[in-house]
Structure formats: C-alpha cells, structure tokens
Amino acid sequence: MKLFIGLVAATAILIGLYQLHLGTAGLSVTRNTVGETPVTIFRPQSTAPAPVVLIAHGFAGSQQLMQPFAETLARNGYMALTFDFLGHGRNPTPMRGDVTEGKTITAALLAELTDVAAAARKLPGSDGRLAALGHSMASDIVVRFAQANPDVAATVAVSVFSPVVTATSPRNLLVVVGALEPAMLRNEGLRIVNLTAGGTASAGETYGDFLDGTARKLALARGVEHIGVLYSHDTMVETLRWLNAALGKQGEGFIDNRGRWLALVFLGMITLAWPLSSLLPAASPMPAGAGLGWKPLLIAAVTPALLTPLMLWKMPTDFLSILLGDYLTLHFLLYGVLTGIALLYLHSDLSPGAMPVSWKRIAIAAVAVSAYNIVAFGFIIDTYVFSFLPIPARLPLIAAIACGTLPYFVADEWLTRGKHARRGAYTATKFCFLLSLAIAVALNPMKLFFLVIIVPAILLLFMAFGLISRWSYAATRHPLPGALANAAVFAWGIGVTFPMIVR
Incomplete structure (x- = not known):
C-alpha cells in the first residue's frame, strides 16, 4: 500500500514540476545585479522591441513570489523585470531605519527602484516604454516612482495602500485587491478610484481615459487573500488587459x-513523506512521550499561550538584524520553556532517561527528516515561490532563531505524542500558539502588526510539517526526530523570509 501511495505521490510531483517548468517556455530568463540588487529579466521569444514592466514584491517577499506576473507578461510580449528589495531575498544590503x-x-526603497528602472531603460530589446507593478508594501513604492517619472505609462498596485495618490497621478492606475483581504484594503482601492470617479466608484468599472492617463479601476480577485492574490487568474487577466x-x-x-x-507538488511532497518515513x-522499543489527558494537556497548552505575550510585552526584543525574527525567537523560546515546566509539573514521572533509546538512531532520523523538509521542499520553494536559499549573512540568523524554535x-512534540496522547492534541496546541501570537499583536500592534500577514503561512507549516513529524514519530517511536526537524525548518523559514534591517 505504501509503495503504491509513494508512486502516486512521486508521479504527482513530477507532473506538477513539469507544468511549472512550462511557464518559461519560449522565454529568455537572465539573472544580473544592479549594484547589489539581484534582478531577473524575462524576455519574450519575439525579437521585436517591447515595453518593460518593473515588478516589485511586498514585505517579507522576494522576486520569486512575483514570477506569475513576470511569466504572464513576458509570454504576452512584454519584457518583465523582477528584483529583491533591500534586506529581502538574496539582497545582501539590509534596510536601514525604523x-x-x-x-x-x-x-x-524608492531610490533602489529608481536605480533598477534606470538599468531597465537600457536593456537591449526595450522600446523605451515603461510600466510598474507592486504588491502590498511595494504598491506605495511603485506609485511614488510613477509619480516622479511621468513617462511610466501605467501602474498596477496589488493589495494597495498609498496615501500619495491624486486624481491624476500616477498615470493609468489599476488597483487589484483579493476578495478575501481585509476590508480596509478594498476601501483604500475605492478611495483611490473615487478620486477620479467623483465618489461613485464601484469595483470592476473603469473610469477616466487611457489617452490622457486618468484611467482608474478597482478589480477584485475572487476567493483569494493577501498572498493568494498573487496567484489568482483574475489578477493575471486584469493586469494583462x-x-x-x-x-x-x-x-x-x-x-x-x-x-x-504548486498545490499538486506540495501535496505530493507531503504524501510521499508517509511511505518514506x-x-x-x-x-525506542516502545512509544515515548507524555500522553497527557485533555485536562492537563489544556493546562500545559493554555498557560504558556497566555503568559508568553504578557511576559514579553514590555521586554526589549530588538537583538537580531532581522525584522520580527528576534521577537518570534523569544516567543518560541519562552513558550517552549513554559510548556516544558508545565510538562514536568503535570507529568512528574516524565524522564527522558527512563526510556531506553538509541541516540544514534535519533540523530540519523532527525537528519533525514530535516533534509527532506529543508532540501527537498526548499528546492521547489526557492525555484517557484520565494527565496529559500540563504545568503551568508542570514546563516547566523538562522542559528540564533533555532535557539528559540x-x-x-521539543516541548510541544513531547506534549502531543505518546501512546496515551489524545486525538487532536497537536491541533489544539497549535491553535493555542497562534492565539498567543494574536494576543502579542493586540498588545503591541505598531511593532508586531506584520505578524498578522504571516499567520496563514505559519498555519500551513504547522499542518504540513506536523503530518511529517507525526509519521516520523510513528516510525521511530520517539518525538525527538520530528521535533528537531521542525525546529530546523521553522528557524530556516523565518531566517530567510523576514527582511534584514539595521535600526
């Protein structure tokens, strides 16, 4: 049975990767740098001169995240240029400031985009015309760039927030918002379009005139949120048109x-982990773990969820050159310590030494699962989703974050695994952790607001790697290999995702 499932999963992965590879069919894709800014240029197959579209990612993103736009536009006769902003992706220069x-x-960021645009104007094959597209944080940056450069023929602002838009600037502005994004972004889009529509704007309608540069439109991408909007068919069609x-x-x-x-590939990767486990x-000769009943389990889960954000509320948390990574490190660390204390108190006979184990086998299993989580998943993520291969400057950050994860x-896996562990225990503890982050944001919204953006990503990681650690536990009969692998992949993910910043 497992062999059959493994073959099906491997087939799904190969089909998905092949289809993803077809996205660049007929394109010339070259990589370069502008100063220290990594850029990627997508050129159409035709040799006819073409307009250039500058494509800018949002906060905690990287240029890979914007590939759907680049490939769509390049396959339709445009030259598309993506890049990594300061402190993001593989850009080694950190952001500076508060x-x-x-x-x-x-x-x-505006100065960096201006430098990239200057290089883009000189690209062989450019017909001299320029357009700009930006997501989230970058929506405001591309708007400001287009306002400072009236020759920018059109601007696309995805998940926009930009207080500087006027009734006539920038030229020909399209606003795209995911239908499932917060209402504030939809209202911001309507506000922007109403500057031209005179207060009568509605989604899906075009106002103004392309010839004089006053065209405006708010497009709602169906069924997607802040990240899904970047993969939406509606977004791609509206942008191209x-x-x-x-x-x-x-x-x-x-x-x-x-x-x-991508969904097919990642589903295949997760499924393949089951037979590989x-x-x-x-x-261990028998299952190890705490195996607490529901009452002590909830005490051990809820207590750190409430205490951690309260204890960190007024504590200085700026010690790493990575935005929010330092706070997340402390949150993981304190949460884990409190969970461990609760475990020892509620399960007084719990002793790792009481169960005969092979530490060599634990190490082998941990390395194998970590390699699968980081290398196998990482290759696909780095190629098609966002920057996952760290530059040297990020390696010490990953090591520091691992001290928290x-x-x-370790505490959470021990809490939720064991022969007496309750069904749904793992889900309950993850819900408590996300609740804890929500409390932290509520206590300090100015500093931690961006954590709200990554909650869906953390939830997906908990689900995917939670399944893999569960299968690891079933095979090894010990929670430690899965715990070490999850700690490694979460530290890696945080360390490569959040922007580097010097305050």
Whole structure:
C-alpha cells in the first residue's frame, strides 16, 4: 500500500514540476545585479522591441513570489523585470531605519527602484516604454516612482495602500485587491478610484481615459487573500488587459496558473513523506512521550499561550538584524520553556532517561527528516515561490532563531505524542500558539502588526510539517526526530523570509 501511495505521490510531483517548468517556455530568463540588487529579466521569444514592466514584491517577499506576473507578461510580449528589495531575498544590503516611522525606508526603497528602472531603460530589446507593478508594501513604492517619472505609462498596485495618490497621478492606475483581504484594503482601492470617479466608484468599472492617463479601476480577485492574490487568474487577466489598454498592445495569450500545480507538488511532497518515513530507524522499543489527558494537556497548552505575550510585552526584543525574527525567537523560546515546566509539573514521572533509546538512531532520523523538509521542499520553494536559499549573512540568523524554535518544538512534540496522547492534541496546541501570537499583536500592534500577514503561512507549516513529524514519530517511536526537524525548518523559514534591517 505504501509503495503504491509513494508512486502516486512521486508521479504527482513530477507532473506538477513539469507544468511549472512550462511557464518559461519560449522565454529568455537572465539573472544580473544592479549594484547589489539581484534582478531577473524575462524576455519574450519575439525579437521585436517591447515595453518593460518593473515588478516589485511586498514585505517579507522576494522576486520569486512575483514570477506569475513576470511569466504572464513576458509570454504576452512584454519584457518583465523582477528584483529583491533591500534586506529581502538574496539582497545582501539590509534596510536601514525604523519600520514604524516609514519615511527613511520608503525613500531607500524608492531610490533602489529608481536605480533598477534606470538599468531597465537600457536593456537591449526595450522600446523605451515603461510600466510598474507592486504588491502590498511595494504598491506605495511603485506609485511614488510613477509619480516622479511621468513617462511610466501605467501602474498596477496589488493589495494597495498609498496615501500619495491624486486624481491624476500616477498615470493609468489599476488597483487589484483579493476578495478575501481585509476590508480596509478594498476601501483604500475605492478611495483611490473615487478620486477620479467623483465618489461613485464601484469595483470592476473603469473610469477616466487611457489617452490622457486618468484611467482608474478597482478589480477584485475572487476567493483569494493577501498572498493568494498573487496567484489568482483574475489578477493575471486584469493586469494583462490593463497594460495592453495603456500601452496599445493586442491579444491575450498565456495566463500563469501555477497555483494548482504548486498545490499538486506540495501535496505530493507531503504524501510521499508517509511511505518514506517507513525507512526511518526505530529509536525506542516502545512509544515515548507524555500522553497527557485533555485536562492537563489544556493546562500545559493554555498557560504558556497566555503568559508568553504578557511576559514579553514590555521586554526589549530588538537583538537580531532581522525584522520580527528576534521577537518570534523569544516567543518560541519562552513558550517552549513554559510548556516544558508545565510538562514536568503535570507529568512528574516524565524522564527522558527512563526510556531506553538509541541516540544514534535519533540523530540519523532527525537528519533525514530535516533534509527532506529543508532540501527537498526548499528546492521547489526557492525555484517557484520565494527565496529559500540563504545568503551568508542570514546563516547566523538562522542559528540564533533555532535557539528559540528548538525548545518549543521539543516541548510541544513531547506534549502531543505518546501512546496515551489524545486525538487532536497537536491541533489544539497549535491553535493555542497562534492565539498567543494574536494576543502579542493586540498588545503591541505598531511593532508586531506584520505578524498578522504571516499567520496563514505559519498555519500551513504547522499542518504540513506536523503530518511529517507525526509519521516520523510513528516510525521511530520517539518525538525527538520530528521535533528537531521542525525546529530546523521553522528557524530556516523565518531566517530567510523576514527582511534584514539595521535600526
């Protein structure tokens, strides 16, 4: 049975990767740098001169996240250029300033986009025309860039918030918002379009005129949120049609639909972990773990969820050159320590030494599961989703963050695994952790607001790697291999995702 499931999963992975690879069919993709800024240029197959579209990612993103736009536009006759902002992805230069103040960092990002645009204007094959597209944080940056450069023929602002938009600037502005995004973003889109529509704007309607640069529209992408909007068919179609109208191009060909293929690949990767887990060596002759009943389990789960944000509320948490990574490190660390204390108190006979184990087999299993989580998943993520291969400057950050994730996952895996563990225990403890982060944001919204954006990503990681650690536990009969692997992949993910910043 497991062999059959493994073959099906491997087939799904290969099909998905093949379809993802087809996205660049007929394109010339080259990588370069502008100063220290990594850029990628997507050129169409045609040798005819083409407009250039600058594509900018949002907070905690990287240029890979914007590939759906780049491939869609390049396959339809545009030159598309993606890049990593300061402190993001593989850009080695950190952002400088206070993110809550905004002006210093905004000016630096705008200057960087201006430098990238200057290089883009000189690209062989450019017909001299320029458009700009930005998501979330970058929506304001591309708006400001287009206002400072009136030759930018059109601007696409995805998940927009920009207080500087006027009734006539920037030229030909399309606003795209996911239908499941917070209402404040939809209201911001309507406010922007109403500057031209005179207070009568509604989603899906075009106002103004492309010829004089006053065209405005708010498009709602169905069924998607802040990240899903970047993979939405509606987003791609609206963007292509808008740029075609603004730049006088015709035709609508390839539309990127990688969302379904990424889902197929990752579903296959998670499923494949089940038969592969059978190859892990058993580290214990019988299941180890706490195996608490519901009442003590909830005490051990709820107590750190409430105490951690309260204890960290007024504590200085700026000690790493990575935005929010320092706070998350402390949150994981303190949460894990409190969970461990609760475990020892509620399960007084709990002793790792009481169960005969093979530490060599635990190490082998932990390395194997960690390699699968980081290398196998990481290759796909780095190629098609966001930057996952760390630059040297991020390696010490990953090690520091692991000092926080390790205590948390060791305590949590021990709490939720065992022959007497209750069904749903793992889900309950993860809900408590997310609740704890929500309390932390509520106590300090100015500093921790961006944590709200990553909650869906943390939830997906808990689900995916929770299944893998469960199968690891079933094979090894010990919670430690799964705990070590989860601690490693979470530290890695946080360390490569959040922007580097010097305050």
